[in-house]
Amino acid sequence: MASSAGQPQFRYTQPPSKVLHLRNLPWECTEEELIELCKPFGKIVNTKCNVGANHNQAFVEFADLNQAIAMVSYYASSSEPAQVRGKSVYLQYSNRQEIVNNKSTGDVASNVLLVTIEGVDSGDVSIDVLHLVFSAFGFVHKIATFEKTAGFQALVQFSDADTAASARSALDGRSIPRYLLPEHVASCHLRISFSAHTDLNVKFQSHRSRDYTNPNLPVNPSAIDGAGQFTVGPDGKRRELESNVLLASIEKMQYAVTVDVLNTVFSAFGRVQKIAIFEKNGGFQALIQYPDIATAVVAKEALEGHCIYDGGYCKLHLSYSRHTDLNVKGNNDRSRDYTIPASGMLQAQPSSLVGATPATAGGWQGPPSTPIMYSGNEFMGSSCPPQPGGAPRPQHLQGWEYGQSQIASQTPGPNAFSSPAYAGQGPPMPSPPGLVASNMGTNNLQSSNHSPHIGQPQMPYYGHQPMQMQMPGGLPPVNGGTPAYHM
DNA sequence: AGCACA
Numbered sequence: 001m002a003s004s005a006g007q008p009q010f011r012y013t014q015p016p017s018k019v020l021h022l023r024n025l026p027w028e029c030t031e032e033e034l035i036e037l038c039k040p041f042g043k044i045v046n047t048k049c050n051v052g053a054n055h056n057q058a059f060v061e062f063a064d065l066n067q068a069i070a071m072v073s074y075y076a077s078s079s080e081p082a083q084v085r086g087k088s089v090y091l092q093y094s095n096r097q098e099i100v101n102n103k104s105t106g107d108v109a110s111n112v113l114l115v116t117i118e119g120v121d122s123g124d125v126s127i128d129v130l131h132l133v134f135s136a137f138g139f140v141h142k143i144a145t146f147e148k149t150a151g152f153q154a155l156v157q158f159s160d161a162d163t164a165a166s167a168r169s170a171l172d173g174r175s176i177p178r179y180l181l182p183e184h185v186a187s188c189h190l191r192i193s194f195s196a197h198t199d200l201n202v203k204f205q206s207h208r209s210r211d212y213t214n215p216n217l218p219v220n221p222s223a224i225d226g227a228g229q230f231t232v233g234p235d236g237k238r239r240e241l242e243s244n245v246l247l248a249s250i251e252k253m254q255y256a257v258t259v260d261v262l263n264t265v266f267s268a269f270g271r272v273q274k275i276a277i278f279e280k281n282g283g284f285q286a287l288i289q290y291p292d293i294a295t296a297v298v299a300k301e302a303l304e305g306h307c308i309y310d311g312g313y314c315k316l317h318l319s320y321s322r323h324t325d326l327n328v329k330g331n332n333d334r335s336r337d338y339t340i341p342a343s344g345m346l347q348a349q350p351s352s353l354v355g356a357t358p359a360t361a362g363g364w365q366g367p368p369s370t371p372i373m374y375s376g377n378e379f380m381g382s383s384c385p386p387q388p389g390g391a392p393r394p395q396h397l398q399g400w401e402y403g404q405s406q407i408a409s410q411t412p413g414p415n416a417f418s419s420p421a422y423a424g425q426g427p428p429m430p431s432p433p434g435l436v437a438s439n440m441g442t443n444n445l446q447s448s449n450h451s452p453h454i455g456q457p458q459m460p461y462y463g464h465q466p467m468q469m470q471m472p473g474g475l476p477p478v479n480g481g482t483p484a485y486h487m
Numbered sequence: 488a489g490c491a492c493a
Contacts, residue, residue, distance in 0.1 A: 024488050051491050059491070090488055100491075 018065045019094035020072065023057045026085040033084050034060055041074065042067020046099040061099045068093065109161040112195040113168055115154045117176070120188040122152045127210050129180045130154055137167035142200040144209040157200050168192045243320040244293045246300055248286045254313040259336045262286055265308055265316075270295035274326040276335040289326050296320070 022034070031047050038044055043063040051057040062068045072091060075081065081088040113134075117125050127143050134140050134156050142157040158164040172192040181188060202211035204220030211217050246266075250257055259275050266272050266288045274289040290296045300318045308314035328337040 019490095021490050023490085048491060052489090057488090057490070088488095092489080095490060 014093035014095065016065060016069055016072075017093040017095070017097050018063070018068050019059055019061045019096055019099055020068055020091050021057065021059055021094040022082075022089050022091045023052070024088060024090050025056045025058055026087045028055060029058060029084055034058055037082060037084055037089065038062070038071060041071035046101065048099050048101065059094055059099050108194055108196075109165055110194040110196065110198060111158045111161045111164045112197040112200065113156045113158070113164050114193050114195040115156055116191040117152045117154065118189045118191060120152055120181070120185055122147050124182050124185050125152065125176065125180075125188065127154075127207060129176065130156065131210065131212070132180065133171065133176055134158075134167055137170065138163035139212070141213050142202050142209070142211045144200050144202060146208065155195050155197055155200055157197070161194075164194065168194070241320060241322075242293045242297055243322065243324060244291065244296045245287055245289045245321040245323045245326065246296050247319050247321040248288060249280075249317045250284045250286075250308075251315040251317060252307075252313050253284050254311075255309055257284065257286070257308060257314055259286075259333065261308065262288060263336065263338070265303070266290075266299055269299035269302060271338075273339050274328045274335070274337045276326050276328055278334065287321055287323060287326055289323075 020038070022037075026033075028050060031049050034047050034049065035044055038060045041062070044060055045063045046059075046061040048059040051059060062071075072093060075091060082091055083089060115130070117130075122145065127145055130143055130145070131140055134143075138158050140156060141159060143154055145152065145154040147153065156164075156167070158167065171190050173189060175187050175189050178185075178187075200209075200211075202209045202214075202217070205211065205217050206220045248262070257277075259277055262275050262277070263272050266275075270290050270292075272288060273291055275286060277284070277286045279285070288296075288299075290299065300320070303316050304318045306316055308316065326335075326337075328335040331337060331340070
């Protein structure tokens, strides 16, 4: 049809839409790159990448119209254009109101349901709850859960499409019963469609994936704690596969935990080679690399379950990473390579944590045709984008605080983004009552002068840690009076 | 640099 020649299709004033059309993108721009660019302005509910003859256009759909308006307005008045990989990106309202992914309409009946659990984090709805809910309609063969931009999702496999259809029609739009949910979850509606899958490939039982047809399937703790793997020891019992790299997640992170804080804590057990901080699913995680496994084992044993700060704050959970050598690019607020001589790393690079390639992905896999972001490696969901140098950002959304960001729900008017005042550090944090890890004994040099000062950038340690911090025999530091670490 | 295989 020749509808194109008739009218000026591309006007300066497109009618606003939740959907933005981006062009002049770099070749094969990824969804992650799009999200990094757009998420400061709101919640992205859908994307469509590699559109157009040159595969250099894309669509991004915000949850709210005002968020799209905020982004367009911001860049309309910005001196710096939107950029991806250094390329100027041109954006405008799409002439459509929503992205239609005609990949799978979800209307083709299948024995596998694609379930989107709206309004919850992945931690709020366990796979067991899902199993319970869907088992009401028939035997549930397998469940695989994952997170995508659409939110927390699950694939639920029944024996046949009829059973799946009955579950769908009964549950679509309904909410999981309140008593099955954590108290803080107000409601969580299920949006259910048919998946393009017919048989999920669940490799291990984990908190992400379950195969109820094969109870003997090995449990994979890497998918449970997000880190290490188990191996079968000589006694026939499963043992965690040790590594010189520890994966730390932090619970009750009332206070900011910086690279320097981690270095202080973990250096008590040996020389820390590299540290990388990243965010996973809104949670704080860090990788700490020691020169050898033995040191990591000692540190893990000593620190597991203990708190960095008094009052039960910043409780450490440690597991062995699958990485052995972190690929830390430069030194910045999220990553540090202490093995590089100090002279060579004066310039802070844009945040770019790139770990060594994880050996395995998630515990389950579907056909490669399905555009699901397989989660299960430590870097999935990490939001450590390269920040365009000097480009003004309306908000500083790196790091753990993004999970609590209000931006998705509060969309200020266009003027709200005109000031670059947000470009600085993270939000003000309360001062911690004291670094518990510093109460390690009288011969500990790190007590006072290395206490973290939250909200202020610290001088990074580029040198080796003082040997005094390493306890005799490699044992965890013990202190005469107060315990060095406490539960 | 300019709108998506219905």
